[in-house]
Amino acid sequence: MKNSLSQRTINRLTQYHSILRDYVKKDVKNITSAQISNLLDIDETQVRKDLKSINCKGKCKVGYNTLELKDTIESVLDYKIIKKAFVIGAGNLGVALSKYSKFSEFGLEIVALFDIDKDKINKSVENKKIYPLDKIKQIIDETGVNIAILTTPNKVAQDVAQYITKAGIKYIWNFAPSILVCPNDVKVWNENLIGSFLQFCAIENIT
Amino acid sequence: MKNSLSQRTINRLTQYHSILRDYVKKDVKNITSAQISNLLDIDETQVRKDLKSINCKGKCKVGYNTLELKDTIESVLDYKIIKKAFVIGAGNLGVALSKYSKFSEFGLEIVALFDIDKDKINKSVENKKIYPLDKIKQIIDETGVNIAILTTPNKVAQDVAQYITKAGIKYIWNFAPSILVCPNDVKVWNENLIGSFLQFCAIENIT
Numbered sequence: 001m002k003n004s005l006s007q008r009t010i011n012r013l014t015q016y017h018s019i020l021r022d023y024v025k026k027d028v029k030n031i032t033s034a035q036i037s038n039l040l041d042i043d044e045t046q047v048r049k050d051l052k053s054i055n056c057k058g059k060c061k062v063g064y065n066t067l068e069l070k071d072t073i074e075s076v077l078d079y080k081i082i083k084k085a086f087v088i089g090a091g092n093l094g095v096a097l098s099k100y101s102k103f104s105e106f107g108l109e110i111v112a113l114f115d116i117d118k119d120k121i122n123k124s125v126e127n128k129k130i131y132p133l134d135k136i137k138q139i140i141d142e143t144g145v146n147i148a149i150l151t152t153p154n155k156v157a158q159d160v161a162q163y164i165t166k167a168g169i170k171y172i173w174n175f176a177p178s179i180l181v182c183p184n185d186v187k188v189w190n191e192n193l194i195g196s197f198l199q200f201c202a203i204e205n206i207t
Numbered sequence: 208m209k210n211s212l213s214q215r216t217i218n219r220l221t222q223y224h225s226i227l228r229d230y231v232k233k234d235v236k237n238i239t240s241a242q243i244s245n246l247l248d249i250d251e252t253q254v255r256k257d258l259k260s261i262n263c264k265g266k267c268k269v270g271y272n273t274l275e276l277k278d279t280i281e282s283v284l285d286y287k288i289i290k291k292a293f294v295i296g297a298g299n300l301g302v303a304l305s306k307y308s309k310f311s312e313f314g315l316e317i318v319a320l321f322d323i324d325k326d327k328i329n330k331s332v333e334n335k336k337i338y339p340l341d342k343i344k345q346i347i348d349e350t351g352v353n354i355a356i357l358t359t360p361n362k363v364a365q366d367v368a369q370y371i372t373k374a375g376i377k378y379i380w381n382f383a384p385s386i387l388v389c390p391n392d393v394k395v396w397n398e399n400l401i402g403s404f405l406q407f408c409a410i411e412n413i414t
Contacts (some may be wrong), residue, residue: 014402092302102384177309189407195221200396
């Protein structure tokens with residue numbers, strides 16, 4: 001079913017999921033589309049449309065069962081299909097992402113970190129070992145992991161991207177504010193934090 | 208002009224800007240819409256439409272002047288209007304964002320961090336001081352800053368959000384994977400990292 005959902009719907013579903021997780025934790029049994037709409041500042045019609053697209057129907061005046069809806073979203077978004085990834089760059093951002101609790105709920109499992117700093121190599125972050133970058137080919141060959149989360153300093157991002165794609169990485173989630181030049185069979189997703197902030201400014205007219 | 212641009216156009220313009228910054232640094236004088244399209248995997252017609260919307264016209268076969276286009280994007284996106292913000296939570300993510308070079312290029316200036324950890328308080332990150340959280344009201348009153356970048360652990364995010372909005376924060380850029388309940392006059396922008404990753408998976412069919 002996931003393939004029939006638009007990118008933006010997928011993004012919204014993960015946001016609904018965050019609410020549902022909190023509600024389930026607090027043992028709240030039901031939630032209405034109006035409540036979701038209010039919390040996220042998303043049009044209520046849109047919320048209902050999104051939930052209908054994953055075959056969830058609310059009951060009049062009661063709303064949706066929180067646990068059922070949470071499970072459905074997880075299932076639709078393939079949380080059980082584990083996507084293993086490496087973090088490249090064990091600086092503050094790399095370590096923060098390695099600890100980010102929400103990833104594992106949707107099947108993103110960070111299995112190891114890589115760095116060139118001798119003081120970091122062989123240490124661990126949440127039981128994930130930090131390896132020297134020049135070991136990456138060997139570890140790709142051993143594990144089959146082909147997704148990298150790139151969190152190096154900007155000035156080395158392109159060189160590192162070239163190095164890891166040569167070693168076998170096929171997907172790069174890029175947090176460096178550089179646009180990477182990669183071979184055609186490598187797919188890059190740029191996490192554009194300043195773009196996100198400027199969208200916020202534009203919507204809320206922050207000046 | 209910024210107000211007439213869609214959110215998605217704003218986001219794309221910041222990505223074009225990253226390319227232009229690299230090109231200007233390498234002293235490359237011109238860039239074509241085809242090159243931008245290739246690097247970002249965005250349809251070329253879209254690139255041309257975006258650049259036309261900010262009154263930039265390329266020359267046939269030569270393309271756009273990189274320096275001019277870079278300056279125009281910065282100007283259209285109000286990079287000169289400094290938006291001052293606090294980082295709440297001086298953990299790995301908070302520190303990483305405080306060091307993020309790209310923010311200042313678009314006028315986002317992080318002026319201070321806040322934490323409750325005595326080992327962090329009074330230390331500095333890139334010349335930005337870490338204050339105790341209970342000083343926030345005083346520092347808001349002194350500085351007029353009303354934007355907070357929330358990077359606390361998830362389990363305290365709601366309580367901290369309540370505390371800082373009571374102290375005067377009006378805009379929260381939320382990196383915690385929680386949906387915050389805030390007063391109506393407070394605007395929250397959820398940075399949804401797992402949603403972003405799942406969009407990548409959906410587009411590239413990563414399973």
